[in-house]
Amino acid sequence: xxxxxxxxxxxxxxxxxxxxxxxxxxxxxxxxxxxxxxxxxxxxxxxxxxxxxxxxxxxxxxxxxxxxxxxxxxxxxxxxxxxxxxxxxxxxxxxxxxxxxxxxxxxxxxxxxxxxxxxxxxxxxxxxxxxxxxxxxxxxxxxxxxxxxxxxxxxxxxxxxxxxxxxxxxxxxxxxxxxxxxxxxxxxxxxxxxxxxxxxxxxxxxxxxxxxxxxxxxxxxxxxxx
Amino acid sequence: xxxxxxxxxxxxxxxxxxxxxxxxxxxxxxxxxxxxxxxxxxxxxxxxxxxxxxxxxxxxxxxxxxxxxxxxxxxxxxxxxxxxxxxxxxxxxxxxxxxxxxxxxxxxxxxxxxxxxxxxxxxxxxxxxxxxxxxxxxxxxxxxxxxxxxxxxxxxxxxxxxxxxxxxxxxxxxxxxxxxxxxxxxxxxxxxxxxxxxxxxxxxxxxxxxxxxxxxxxxxxxxxxxxxxxxxxxxxxxxxxxxxxxxxxxxxxxxxxxxx
Numbered sequence: 001x002x003x004x005x006x007x008x009x010x011x012x013x014x015x016x017x018x019x020x021x022x023x024x025x026x027x028x029x030x031x032x033x034x035x036x037x038x039x040x041x042x043x044x045x046x047x048x049x050x051x052x053x054x055x056x057x058x059x060x061x062x063x064x065x066x067x068x069x070x071x072x073x074x075x076x077x078x079x080x081x082x083x084x085x086x087x088x089x090x091x092x093x094x095x096x097x098x099x100x101x102x103x104x105x106x107x108x109x110x111x112x113x114x115x116x117x118x119x120x121x122x123x124x125x126x127x128x129x130x131x132x133x134x135x136x137x138x139x140x141x142x143x144x145x146x147x148x149x150x151x152x153x154x155x156x157x158x159x160x161x162x163x164x165x166x167x168x169x170x171x172x173x174x175x176x177x178x179x180x181x182x183x184x185x186x187x188x189x190x191x192x193x194x195x196x197x198x199x200x201x202x203x204x205x206x207x208x209x210x211x212x213x214x215x216x217x218x219x220x221x222x223x224x225x226x
Numbered sequence: 227x228x229x230x231x232x233x234x235x236x237x238x239x240x241x242x243x244x245x246x247x248x249x250x251x252x253x254x255x256x257x258x259x260x261x262x263x264x265x266x267x268x269x270x271x272x273x274x275x276x277x278x279x280x281x282x283x284x285x286x287x288x289x290x291x292x293x294x295x296x297x298x299x300x301x302x303x304x305x306x307x308x309x310x311x312x313x314x315x316x317x318x319x320x321x322x323x324x325x326x327x328x329x330x331x332x333x334x335x336x337x338x339x340x341x342x343x344x345x346x347x348x349x350x351x352x353x354x355x356x357x358x359x360x361x362x363x364x365x366x367x368x369x370x371x372x373x374x375x376x377x378x379x380x381x382x383x384x385x386x387x388x389x390x391x392x393x394x395x396x397x398x399x400x401x402x403x404x405x406x407x408x409x410x411x412x413x414x415x416x417x418x419x420x421x422x423x424x425x426x427x428x429x430x431x432x433x434x435x436x437x438x439x440x441x442x443x444x445x446x447x448x449x450x451x452x453x454x455x456x457x458x459x460x461x462x463x464x465x466x467x468x469x470x471x472x473x474x475x476x477x478x479x480x481x482x483x484x485x486x
Contacts, residue, residue, distance in 0.1 A: 049399040049400075049402070
């Protein structure tokens with residue numbers, strides 16, 4: 001049911017094969033119960049029968065917040081994702097990119113210290129995708145949230161990350177951890193910077209290495225170069 | 227433009243209906259068909275109005291049976307679908323039974339039920355209607371409660387939501403459109419079942435029994451007048467269920483299945 005990737009064991013959706021996953025010093029199960037993280041998936045997964053604001057309020061409802069506090073926080077989150085006037089619309093009235101922004105707003109509504117994202121921009125077109133990457137960097141900087149972000153796109157990984165963890169296909173194992181030296185303030189200009197391309201090359205080589213090892217085991221060959 | 231389209235949507239079936247009735251009337255006149263063979267629409271209509279109060283009485287008996295059965299069947303169907311979606315093993319026991327029962331023309335059960343209650347009782351007919359409605363509601367609502375998007379369940383799990391929370395916030399809202407679909411199918415089925423149940427004996431007070439008794443007495447036009455009443459009753463049930471669905475889904479994309 002769940003794609004096997006780094007997010008699943010951290011989110012306590014899967015038990016790790018060996019070893020223990022700790023999230024900020026707690027077990028994964030405990031941190032799930034304490035709601036120490038928010039999650040966003042490839043599909044925005046908004047609830048069709050709830051307005052945009054009510055979707056964002058859902059995690060707060062489950063935490064037992066009262067009505068005024070929830071509404072205030074929902075409005076705050078809508079401003080964070082720059083959609084303040086959309087509170088009363090229904091999810092199906094929004095574009096894919098807007099839906100994904102609402103999903104991020106919902107994931108961050110309870111101000112968790114950690115945000116787990118499983119290919120959240122995978123279903124978006126290229127323009128929207130780059131815009132969303134910039135927005136994610138801004139939102140994380142503003143809210144001081146740590147993000148674990150799963151992607152199949154090398155440029156996306158390098159642009160967003162301080163550290164890129166490369167995983168091998170079948171079996172999914174961590175093969176390399178690459179530090180990205182792009183600094184804190186990234187902009188559209190970063191996409192043309194030399195160390196951005198250096199980062200892409202480093203990640204690509206790490207991926208090639210894993211693929212060469214598994215080429216005969218039927219592993220995926222080409223790497224999506226987006 | 228929209229107005230013209232709307233007008234056309236109404237006008238075309240209306241003109242066709244009038245032309246069909248005129249053809250029927252003309253055929254009866256032209257071929258001099260005997261009234262016991264086929265009554266002309268004009269005679270049926272005059273019969274309908276002259277018998278209006280009796281047709282109304284019969285319609286309220288059949289309508290009441292359909293309504294009571296519809297409500298009872300819906301309540302039991304919804305209750306059972308909650309139990310089935312909670313305990314999956316029960317579902318594997320009951321689903322084959324439900325399918326088997328649906329394969330039998332279960333109207334015949336009314337003959338059995340008639341033996342269990344007094345001959346003038348409306349209860350067997352109402353039980354019959356609720357049985358038919360029950361299975362339609364059960365199957366649809368159970369589907370709505372169980373066929374929930376995986377992403378929604380994962381999100382609820384990441385919020386550490388309890389089963390009750392998932393039921394209240396995800397499963398029940400997801401099942402609401404399924405309930406209204408079930409009602410839209412059940413409403414005409416309830417009316418039909420209510421008529422057909424009257425063919426198996428009991429009081430001769432409903433539309434179904436009036437149709438048979440008038441045909442038995444060769445009062446063809448009167449029988450047709452009761453058929454017209456039956457059509458109208460079925461329409462009323464259907465229209466009310468459609469209106470209810472529209473009210474329930476107003477401003478909510480649940481019925482807007484073209485999305486995603």
